[in-house]
Amino acid sequence: MRNNAIIDPQTIRRRSSIAAVAISVAATVIAASGEARADKVATKSSSAPAPATPSPPPPAPLGVFGADMAAAGKLVLSVIPQFANLSTSLIGTRPVSSQEIAATVPYFFNPTQKLRLVPQNAAVATQTVALAYGVTKELSVVFTAGMIERNLDMLTFRGLAGIIPRGMSYTGTAGLTDFTLSGIYRIYQDPIHRIQLNAGVTFPTGSNTNTFTLLQPDGTYATSRAFYAMQPGAGTFDFMPGVVYAGHLEKWSWGVSYRGRFPIAANRQGYLWGDLHEFNGWGGYTWIPGLTTTFRVNASIQGPIRGYDPNIRGRAQAANPNFYGGERIELFGGAVISGKFVGYENVTLAVEAGAPVYQNLNGPQLSKNWQAGMALRWKI
Structure with missing residues (x-):
């Protein structure tokens, strides 16, 4: 056991x-x-590492509306001075002399008489303030207001006929422009492409009854209502629809846009400007972050003024509502520069200048020589 x-x-x-x-x-x-x-x-x-926030697309040229949008909850204040110069009258695409106009072009209110006042040069200076606010990521609103000054050099011929000059007048007008209120809505976006719609309305805050003083064929001076082109405002509510396609890849950017301006009804003086159609195509190159240069082609088509103001009666081509509108193609070069290079991250400077390469005008009508502008923008 x-x-x-x-x-x-x-x-x-x-x-x-x-x-x-x-x-x-x-x-x-x-x-x-x-x-x-x-x-x-x-x-x-x-x-x-946290997921990288996609960088914003490169900026569009200064002259394109509806491509750049304010970020959601952010306000962008812009001060935009622009300048343009016009001279040399065209009938269609053909330049015509002041003597030919005085000898052959009939007066609008009395076709048996000829024109006696012929514009030689016009200068336009506009100061615009724009406020853009990002309501959401896809929606922004833009308000613009401004002042405009127009100066005119006018040659007067003697008597009721003939081509003997009497002398020159130097006159002008100034005042508020028509205010605008627009919305921009993005309907599509991917890492390269985006499509945005815009629509706006102009308000007749600018006067269209300003007066000026001109030398008359008999040697006296007379004050009368300024020509249509000399008025700061149009006197109408206008509808402005538009669409923008833009894209970018690495350092390159590009886009096309359309914007129209259509008066809704005639103003109190009995006329409305012709419908305006404006097209843009552009390309850009970002040399370093914060410095983008651009090249833009602009094409516009506008009809003549419809109706007339009986108080605009000067014997000059600009008093004839049929001598407005036409076709124009212009080329512009520009740049957009970030303020971070001088220590101001929220400030941007945009500049652009250009000149027409083709003009086919309802005329005789002064042709454009050049246009230049800049925009100083603060992001708040």
């Missing part, structure tokens, strides 16, 4: 203590290992 071993109580207590210590050490090791793994995971998670 096998004898059973007898273990004394002290031995049992000693073995139990050893087992308890072993279990405690094992639990501590396991806990420490778990904490180390958790810390490692946490460290790895915290060191992982």
Whole structure:
């Protein structure tokens, strides 16, 4: 028979203590290992880079409306001075002399008489303030207001006929422009392309009854209502729809746009400007972040003035509502420069200048020589 071993109580207590210590050490090791793994995971998670915010697309040229939008909840204030010069009358695409106009072009109110006042040069200076606010990521609103000054050099011929000059007049008008309120809505966007619609309304805040003083064929001076082109405002509510497609890839950007201006009804004086259709195509190159140069082609088509103001009666081509509108193609070069180069991150300067390469005008009508402008923008 096998004898059973007898273990004394002290031995049992000693073995139990050893087992308890072993279990405690094992639990501590396991806990420490778990904490180390958790810390490692946490460290790895915290060191992982956050997803990069996509950079905004390169800016469009200064003369394009509806391509750039204010960020959601942000306000952009812009001050935009622009200047233009006109001279040399055209009938269609053909330049005509002042003597030819005085000898052959009939007076609007009396076709048996000829014109006696012929414009030589016109200068236009506009100061516009624009406020753009990003309502949402896809919607912005834009309000514009401004002042305009027009100066005119006019040659007067003697008597009721003939081509003998009487002398020159230097006159002009100035006043508020028509205010505008527009909305821009993005309907599509991917990493390269975007499509945006815009629609706006002009308000007749600019006067269309300004007067000026001109030398008359008999040698006297007379003050009368200024010509249509000399008025600061149109006197009408106009609807302005538009659409923009723009894209960019690495340092290159491009786009096309359309915008129209359509008077809704005649003004109190009995006329409305012809419908205007304006098209743009452009390309840009970003040399370094914050410096983009642009090239733009602009084409516009506008009809003649419909109706007439009976108080605009001067014997000059600009008093004839049929001698307005036509077709024009212009080329512009420009640049958009970030203020970060001089320590102003929220400021941007845009500049652009250009000249026509084709004009087919309802005339005789002064043709455009050049146009230049800039915009100083503050992001608030």
